[in-house]
Amino acid sequence: MKHVKTLNEANLVNSVENGGCGECQTSCQSACKTSCTVANQKCEKKGKRGR
Amino acid sequence: MVHKFDTLGVKCALDVCSGTVHILDDISFRMLDFFDEEGNFNLEEAKKADCADEKCMEAVEELKELKEKNQLFTKDIYKALVAHKEKKSVIKALCLHIAHDCNLRCRYCFAHGGEYMGKREIMSAEVGKKAIDFVIRESGARRNIEIDYFGGEPLMNFEVVKEITEYAKQEGEKHNKNFRFTITTNGLLLDDKKMEYINENMGNIVLSIDGRKEVHDKVRVRVDGSGSYDSIVDKFIKVAESRNQENYYVRGTFTRDNLDFSEDVMHLANLGFEQISVEPVVAQETEDYALRKEDLPRIFEEYDRLAERILEARKNGKWFNFFHYMIDLHESPCAYKMLSGCGAGHEYAAVTPSGDIYPCHQFVNDPKYKMGDVFEGRIDMDIRDIFVKSNIYTKEPCGDCWARFYCSGGCAANAISMNKDINKPYLLACEMEKKRVECAIAIKAREALDEE
DSSP: OSSEEEEEOOOOOHHHOOOOOOOOOGGGGGGSSSSOTTSSOTTTTTTTSOO | OOOEETTTTTEEEEETTTTTTEEHHHHHHHHHGGGGTTTOBBBBHHHHTTOOSHHHHHHHHHHHHHHHHTTOOOOOOGGGGGHHHHHHHHEEEEEEEEEOOOSSTTTTTTTTTTTTSOEEEOOOOHHHHHHHHHHHTTTTTEEEEEEEESSSOOOGGGHHHHHHHHHHHHHHHHOOOOOEEEEOOOSOOOOOOHHHHHHHHEEEEEEOOOSHHHHHHHBBBBBTSSEEEEEEEHHHHHHHTTTOOOSSEEEEEGGGGGGHHEEEHHHHHHHTTTEEEEEEEEOOOSSTTTTOOOOOHHHHHHHHHHHEEEEEEEETTTOOEEEEOOHHHSSSHHHHHHHTTTOOOTEEEEEOOOOOEEGGGGGGGGGGOOOOEETTTTOOHHHHHHTTSTTTTTTTGGGGGHHHHHTOOOOOOHHHHHHSSTTTTHHHHHHHHHHHHHHHHHHHHHHHHOOO
């Protein structure tokens, strides 16, 4: 493409099928405690979820 | 929904419901304006604006192609997952209040000197062990269980921390549970022996330090009013090095008194720390240090400045991580996680020194939110329901917000404390969260462009 460069092929839609195991860390357990930041939490199935 | 933004000199479009990020040139950035919410292009409007020449239409074709590939104008299909969350959610993480006591009197502390508006007390090993039994039972089929030793100051009761940890490891083996421990400390009582035990047993340690000495010492004071920076900084450097600069955070708070907080982040980076989190204070506006709406432009400017400084440092071979700019565009959390948020009250709970259970550390000692105790081992399902049923679809402003999957609707405790309603997010925090997400994405975009 000439005008657009896509940065990632990830698609949240695909995670509906392969996600939801609930094994990941809760966000306040990392460094938070006064805000809610979910997007920077690690997926326990990293590399295996096929997103 | 598509969110386009121009941050750090890069034009980006985020396809909100797929999580796909596109870097746009000036033409495609402009042409996005002529698409409606469904992704239909309006040629007449484009012509009227004199935006329909060959190059413009070339960009339009590319944007249409992305829509075809489900990478632009993707629909929100996640509402149906909420029922899964409500049904499957189990308590799998506990914040153990090891000590409702503290050797500091930080001005902004939500625990008010560690007491949480209650009395000074420490947790017994018996209560801690009951909490471990409780979470093993409640967590059902979940294997990973998180325990966060919190306070007050947990090192004031470290022998009990050790006893609970050993018990959890032993019981974990029996019940096929993998316990992961975090401890949060102000560092005053940290010594080599404690450090050794923590390094051997805990996957994460959060070290409280606000940045520059004068900033830290103004707020993080001892009982006699003196600053604590000099007593902790060398110890924290030692912790970070002993953990190979991984699996820890130096964690600070910025207030209205240091809106130039990028200086504090850089101060921590220059001390050699590679895992840094500095968060905005949450406080009622009656406090002089509280952040206010009129501070937002200055805060946004500072987040931009911080992002530029991070890019610059990394270019010069000095890598460090800023917690709120961490974003994995390739393997972000799944949609279920994006809807669960922090899990307070249904995946995560706090246990007080006397064994009472609350939805999270921020609700402790508010009688309306007492969910039960570890002795009886049952939780109030009505209170659980308030939390598990609240999500981005029940929170009014979230439905139209492009950042809803990054914060999952924000902190429930902040919503309740600021707006008396779990479904009314604390909007000042929302604005800062949105800015941080834009910066996080723009950093990735700039790094990708630099690699070319």
